[in-house]
Amino acid sequence: MYSYKIGISAEDHDRFAIASDQTNLLQSASWAKIKDNWANERVGIYENDQLVAVASLLYQPLPMGFTIVYIPRGPIMDYTNGDLVNYTLTTLRTLARQKRALFIKFDPAILLRDSKVNEVATENPDAQLIIGNLQAAGCEWVGETTDIAENIQPRYQANLYAADYAFDNLPKKTKQNIKTARNKGVQVQFGGSELLEDFADLMKKTEARKGISLRGLDYYQKLLATYPDQSYVTMATLNLKERAELLDQQLQKAIAEKATFTENTRKNKVENNQKEIDRLTEEIKFLKGKQSKTKRDIVPLAATISLEFGDTSENIYAGMDDDYKHYQPAILTWYETAAHAFKRGSRWQNMGGIENQMDGGLYQFKSKFDPTIEEFIGEFNLPVNSLLYKLSNTAYTIRKKLRSKH
Incomplete structure (x- = not known):
């Protein structure tokens, strides 16, 4: 039997998030303090009084009293459990409706595939099941986007x-x-x-x-x-200062060596010595120029x-x-x-x-x-206001593309 609680403690939220295999900074309770231009709410899902899912929701106000909800790298739960996924998202949609949300956008910390550089990627065997569970719960999958600017959080990362x-x-x-x-x-x-x-x-x-x-x-x-x-x-x-002094010592040594050369000195030795003098002189000039400008x-x-x-x-x-x-x-x-x-x-x-x-x-x-x-499965949209969802999501997508160009 599932139940939910609004406003779970930061300690309970973080303890669950850290113990999961989806630990991510953006789902830490404190991240909402960074995004303090958004309203925040923490929700816990329980099964027989045992915490089984958490979500830190960010609410962005829109004109006319509407909002959108974003759950960065969350919710955190067992996405292979279809019943849990359905209950969690149904609950979140109900809560979002009370905030006059148009839709919920989230990008769970679930990989689609991963690989080392220049190696064949390994597929996540649960990825398609998870995507199916989310779609069955009413979510629209944004899909395997090809441009980094198409998503709020990067879909590809280097770890x-x-x-x-x-x-x-x-x-x-x-x-x-x-x-x-x-x-x-x-x-x-x-x-x-x-x-x-x-x-x-x-x-x-x-x-x-x-x-x-x-x-x-x-x-x-x-x-x-x-x-x-x-x-x-x-x-x-x-x-x-120390770098310039060290190089100056090396320069004096190179100049002293040059003074010992005769017409019988090997040509390549003379050339290498001159290259060293030129290199040292150039770097010393650079360093002293920087020091005179920065005064440090x-x-x-x-x-x-x-x-x-x-x-x-x-x-x-x-x-x-x-x-x-x-x-x-x-x-x-x-x-x-x-x-x-x-x-x-x-x-x-x-x-x-x-x-x-x-x-x-x-x-x-x-x-x-x-x-x-690491390639994440990407973003999902959960419509809340069915009448305005399509229009608002289109407007959101256009705005994001325009902002990414600046």
Whole structure:
């Protein structure tokens, strides 16, 4: 016998979510505090007083008193149980009707298939049963969308797992880039709010480079304040002064060596020496130029923000100063970000979404870490107001496409 309860405690909700195989940050009770421009309600489904499903619902107000409901990466339940799925969605539709919702949109944390990079994907044997159960409960499946912008949450993501994450397991080029960053003096530190001003500056530079609009300092502060013990900033820095001094010592040594050359010195030795002098001179000029502009000895090069929920970790924002890209700071930062997550006890770290066709810049960068490529089953719509659903969903789809172009 099923029953439901509105307003279950955050503790009960999170305990169930963490114990499930669908643990996801977006279904943590605290995520609603991040999305505080939406109303929130937590619902629990019980079978004989035993909690068997949870959903953290976000309500977005619309004109004329209507709303839409979004359940990010939820509800959390056994989707192979048709009776449970039907009861849960029937209950949610009833509750949404009381809020004058036009429809409920949700994208459960259920995979359709997954694979390692450049390998044949493994199908989820329960995926078609789950899709069928949801459709039988009255849901419309958006389907296997082909554009990352078609969904609220990416349908494809790159995920790293602690069980097989190690430096030696990375692709050869990635290992070389990490070594390059370290050899060039890039240092990595982990921290919190004390790093956020530099982080926000890096994000502004990323926005300018990509021509996109992201978030500001206040939002990043809210993330860390909402997840005070489950968040960290990873930041790569370079000490301009120390690096320039080290290179100057190497330059003087190369110049001194050049002074010893005679007409009998091998040609390739002379050429290599000159190349070294030119390389060192150029980098020293670059570093001193940066130091004169920033008035700082130590500058941030790249950074990420990670949030944890249960034994999972999400790398949710990342920025870089493109002027320092030849120092490979992003590669080192992302590598250390995941390594730190696993040291803190995470089972996996989500690197974030990638293009559905796996042919864009997100995929090209994240594939360097040999992640598992995970494809979710995608979004479902559960109509609540049958008269206005089609019109409102069409308007929503058009608005989303227009926003994705800006």
